[in-house]
């Protein structure tokens with residue numbers, strides 16, 4: 085209950101005269117008053133001597149019911165909880181001869197509780213003794229309820245303001261705060277809302293990390309009257325930088341003059357970090373942390389644009405590791421991953437910060453070298469890359485050597501769009517592989533004439549078998565004991581209608597990738613067996629023909645397939661030799677031993693190809709059912725120049741003989757190499773010196789000549 089005691093002295097009010105008998109005019113007025121006029125005694129019942137007609141509407145009782153307490157007294161109508169206070173308040177005013185004014189509750193005839201406002205005055209006689217009280221009572225329930233609702237709403241809003249998780253503020257255009265809630269103080273690292281308001285007086289410079297954000301905030305407020313999701317970096321009190329998002333509006337007076345800004349602040353650092361992480365993941369390679377293919381494409385796109393505008397030179401460098409597949413297969417993916425990470429770091433160390441090193445996938449990296457002054461500078465970088473990648477690489481207590489092949493295309497010379505530049509760099513890289521690996525090649529127009537697009541190659545390869553485009557060449561193997569042909573290696577050739585002959589190095593890896601190597605390998609085996617049988621049927625001296633096997637062919641079905649092919653061609657198994665590269669033998673050694681044993685049971689021969697380039701374990705080698713080791717041509721090539729190569733060749737020959745294996749040296753190109761191998765007890769040689777791979781018809785003539793010479 086709200087009690088308002090009037091401060092107006094009752095001397096003036098005393099002018100109100102007795103209204104025991106009001107005039108007619110007054111009666112009309114009183115009857116139409118919105119409330120009740122009364123005159124009562126100062127007794128325990130507030131006995132009414134006069135009461136206007138408004139009594140009925142106000143209390144639900146007829147005026148007669150209350151007059152002289154005929155039916156009920158006003159004291160009884162007054163709400164029991166308010167009676168005492170009403171009496172005390174009126175008493176105090178009467179004692180001080182002041183007008184009284186108060187609000188309290190009454191209980192109407194129908195039991196309804198209503199709020200009333202009462203204003204009255206004491207009526208004194210000439211002797212100054214109180215005669216009666218006169219006053220006016222009005223129903224103010226509606227206003228009271230509205231006030232209550234307003235208070236409740238205010239309380240609720242204050243609670244929201246005080247307890248909100250978001251920061252709430254009102255700030256002035258000159259950069260101070262009028263009001264902030266505790267959450268904003270917490271977000272900005274202040275002890276309390278007051279601490280923030282007092283300490284932070286220059287929002288532009290004290291709060292924003294980039295003060296231009298405040299300028300932008302003000303500009304948007306002036307232009308649009310509000311900002312939403314306005315993200316900025318701000319300083320907390322201790323100097324820590326966080327991200328916030330603001331939603332705010334400008335508050336203006338009726339004349340349109342800006343009064344202040346008000347809005348909310350949300351701390352979004354975590355979201356920003358998460359978004360940055362997601363962006364990073366979408367654009368970076370998880371293993372090496374380098375930009376991925378997507379980012380490379382976007383970056384290259386921009387680099388091309390800038391190259392065009394500035395008239396500069398940009399190089400797209402395709403780097404492919406030479407022995408990666410082998411390392412992955414023989415040493416496992418974990419080691420392969422470590423190698424990729426090391427290579428990634430080394431590549432980054434070779435270029436400027438403004439250049440990009442991206443991982444395209446697998447063991448392929450692409451570098452974008454922008455704003456190059458000339459080709460010499462690009463070449464310097466390429467040389468740095470070759471030596472960086474070739475630096476020994478240590479895993480545990482073992483040291484490895486890896487090289488890479490590099491292809492380069494230049495913008496604008498070799499292409500002006502992303503696809504062309506990447507395709508041409510890729511073609512140049514394949515040329516580098518063909519030219520012996522561990523080198524770089526700049527793209528040249530003629531490379532386009534070859535089947536350089538891998539996708540095209542795969543499509544063409546798929547058709548090649550049906551169109552009978554493959555051919556087998558045969559290269560002689562010569563006995564060092566007597567210089568005679570003691571075998572042949574079947575080597576596939578692809579004669580395409582438009583590109584001519586495509587060497588196996590260019591398509592075997594794709595065939596392996598696409599799984600086409602299995603049908604191609606089957607064709608090779610059938611053709612080689614059939615050809616060998618034809619030579620035998622022609623009366624030529626029988627020799628074993630060696631066929632190369634790809635890793636994908638070496639599964640448990642292979643022995644059965646070989647058995648079938650031998651049966652179909654009627655070739656005795658002794659005249660078939662299978663060449664398997666060292667890394668394939670070592671990969672999943674247990675499984676390989678089982679397959680090799682099954683093959684050996686057929687009666688054929690098995691040799692380990694490219695021996696020396698891999699990491700054969702001696703203990704495994706002892707257990708493998710193989711007949712021969714083929715020393716890789718890279719060692720044979722350097723026999724005369726490089727003492728290490730010469731030592732390796734000698735060691736392999738000794739090792740082979742200790743293990744009771746034949747040793748064949750491949751890639752013999754000159755007499756010096758031949759003599760070295762002869763002197764060091766090698767069993768067989770193969771190479772251009774003794775005969776290049778040749779079509780079956782030419783090989784037939786070689787065999788016929790041999791037969792004649794043998795007499």
Ligand SMILES: Nc1nc2c(ncn2[C@@H]2O[C@H](COP(=O)(O)O[C@H]3[C@@H](O)[C@H](n4cnc5c(=O)[nH]c(N)nc54)O[C@@H]3COP(=O)(O)O)[C@@H](O)[C@H]2O)c(=O)[nH]1
Pocket residue numbers: 559573574575576587588589592605608632633634693694717750751752753770771772773777
């Ligand atoms: N899975 C299969 N792989 C095959 C098959 N046919 C060939 N290949 C493999 O492709 C690689 C390249 O073969 P190719 O271009 O035929 O090269 C062979 C010889 O021509 C070459 N060679 C022989 N002598 C010399 C020489 O004196 N100098 C020199 N620079 N190169 C020479 O060596 C290749 C034979 O190598 P290898 O197999 O290691 O004995 C090659 O890896 C083939 O294996 C196939 O049908 N299936």
